[in-house]
Amino acid sequence: MPIHFARRLTGHKRSVDANRHLGLALAFIAGAINAGGFLAVQQYTSHMTGIVSGMADHLALGDYALVLAGFGAILSFLLGATCTALMVSHARQRRMHSEYALPLLLEAVLLLGFGLLGGHLATIAGLFVPLTVMLLCFIMGLQNALITKLSRAEIRTTHMTGIITDIGIELGKMAYRRAAPGAGRVVPNRDRLGIHTMLVLSFFFGGVIGALGFAHIGYRSTVPLAVVLCVLAIVPALDDLARLRRRRARK
DSSP: OHHHHHHHSSSSSSSHHHHHHHHHHHHHHHHHHHHHHHHHHHSEEEEEEEHHHHHHHHHHOHHHHHHHHHHHHHHHHHHHHHHHHHHHHHHHHOOOOEEEEEHHHHHHHHHHHHHHHHHHHHSSSSSSSSSHHHHHHHHHHHHHHHHHHHHTTSSSOOOOOOHHHHHHHHHHHHHHHHHHHHHHOOOOHHHHHHHHHHHHHHHHHHHHHHHHHHHHGGGGGGGHHHHHHHHHHHHHHHHHHHHHHHHHHHH
């Protein structure tokens, strides 16, 4: 990957194209983590809707242990999102190049840990759930908050509900214009339709690769994903290290 492209992809200076290219890459990774993670921990960890609904069901049925398990997963996701907000705010205040790269590097480290130690982590109880579940939920919260902040909520990568809804809206606009040619105010956004369709496909194919990877090589299938994240984020971080060395050299 050319250095200037990597710098543009995850650096602090944002563009629509950079946001979308990064979004597609992260959607693939999120799909792989979500699908492969399901085989590892027997639950999806990228979206909280099902977990909250499950908590309500379990509470009504008196399965309080499962209610607490859902609470542990949600809290982990929440802490991941909070961590991203703290890291981005800290880096932005100091005008660092890596304000968006740092959460990705943290995600890479955590994924690497999951891949190398997942079998051991699965036996350790976290907050009402195995540590593996907490780790994956934290990672998903971390990534979802990052792409939300840098794209100003235009792009989401860890869950597809809103994206598929937007695809349906744009298809509805297109169908209406064809049925009523005089409806000039109804203008479908073909650009949005295209990028959202690609995000869904990226998430899907990531899921296929993640499931196949875990089925064949287990937890270690997340190691290549960690390497990809590191490659995506390392250039802005190295820029900050170089700037820090220059400052120290002047003193």
